[in-house]
Amino acid sequence: MNELTLDAPQVRKFLTGFIFSQVTRAGLRRAVLGLSGGLDSALACFLAAEALGPENVLAVRMPYRTSSPDSLADAQKVIDATGVRSLDVEITPMAEPLFERFPDMNNTRRGNVMARLRMIVLFDQSAANDALVVGTGNKTEILLGYSTLYGDAAAAFNPLGDLYKTQVRQLAAEMGVPASIIAKPPSADLFVGQTDEGDLGYTYEQIDRLLYLLVDRRLTPEEAVAAGFEAPMVRAIIERIRRNQFKRTTPPIAYLKFDVPGWDFVHV
Numbered sequence: 001m002n003e004l005t006l007d008a009p010q011v012r013k014f015l016t017g018f019i020f021s022q023v024t025r026a027g028l029r030r031a032v033l034g035l036s037g038g039l040d041s042a043l044a045c046f047l048a049a050e051a052l053g054p055e056n057v058l059a060v061r062m063p064y065r066t067s068s069p070d071s072l073a074d075a076q077k078v079i080d081a082t083g084v085r086s087l088d089v090e091i092t093p094m095a096e097p098l099f100e101r102f103p104d105m106n107n108t109r110r111g112n113v114m115a116r117l118r119m120i121v122l123f124d125q126s127a128a129n130d131a132l133v134v135g136t137g138n139k140t141e142i143l144l145g146y147s148t149l150y151g152d153a154a155a156a157f158n159p160l161g162d163l164y165k166t167q168v169r170q171l172a173a174e175m176g177v178p179a180s181i182i183a184k185p186p187s188a189d190l191f192v193g194q195t196d197e198g199d200l201g202y203t204y205e206q207i208d209r210l211l212y213l214l215v216d217r218r219l220t221p222e223e224a225v226a227a228g229f230e231a232p233m234v235r236a237i238i239e240r241i242r243r244n245q246f247k248r249t250t251p252p253i254a255y256l257k258f259d260v261p262g263w264d265f266v267h268v
Contacts (some may be wrong), residue, residue: 145241
């Protein structure tokens with residue numbers, strides 16, 4: 001895992017500076033983020049509190065009726081440790097009418113609804129508090145498309161987007177995130193027993209090592225297999241990256257003329 005080892009103090013300094021710059025150049029002083037009790041949002045909260053001052057950060061807990069009490073307790077640990085302001089907004093009354101309208105919804109659809117409702121709350125609070133919404137998705141999730149478009153993938157900026165999940169753990173330890181949050185199995189907390197690694201089929205350590213070879217070092221699939229990864233895993237990860245490309249770009253526009261910003265003109 002040496003390739004994925006961070007210079008954690010340097011990254012900490014860089015990311016707090018990034019957060020401060022993103023917020024202040026928009027003419028603002030505050031940030032708002034969703035605090036789930038998971039590792040990524042905990043780290044984002046610690047970074048934002050250090051960058052802006054805890055009085056300028058609003059952490060919003062947005063439980064659904066099936067949310068784990070442990071998640072709420074872990075989120076409270078982060079609030080207590082950082083001293084940020086906090087707000088609880090129950091999303092059950094918002095989600096239930098749609099779930100009742102479509103009772104055949106599977107867990108994926110229900111999870112997407114909840115993620116998008118939470119982002120509605122965050123962007124409303126950003127307007128109410130003259131604040132920017134801080135993204136909490138990591139590089140592993142972004143590459144695999146393990147997020148909800150216009151849900152947890154939406155934000156004004158994202159300080160964690162170039163950190164693999166295993167690197168998030170390293171920086172969290174540097175920042176003083178509670179050890180119990182760092183150690184617990186990552187989960188979107190959509191239903192009892194759900195875990196990220198159960199959904200993905202591999203551990204984050206395995207995935208991050210492979211992604212590093214494929215993305216950062218630009219190895220071919222064949223070279224990744226030669227490096228020790230099983231071919232079915234390599235094919236599965238590459239397919240996830242490929243089919244989720246649309247989540248990593250702005251919606252394509254079908255331009256009807258050539259004189260639009262950003263086009264390179266070819267004179268014939």
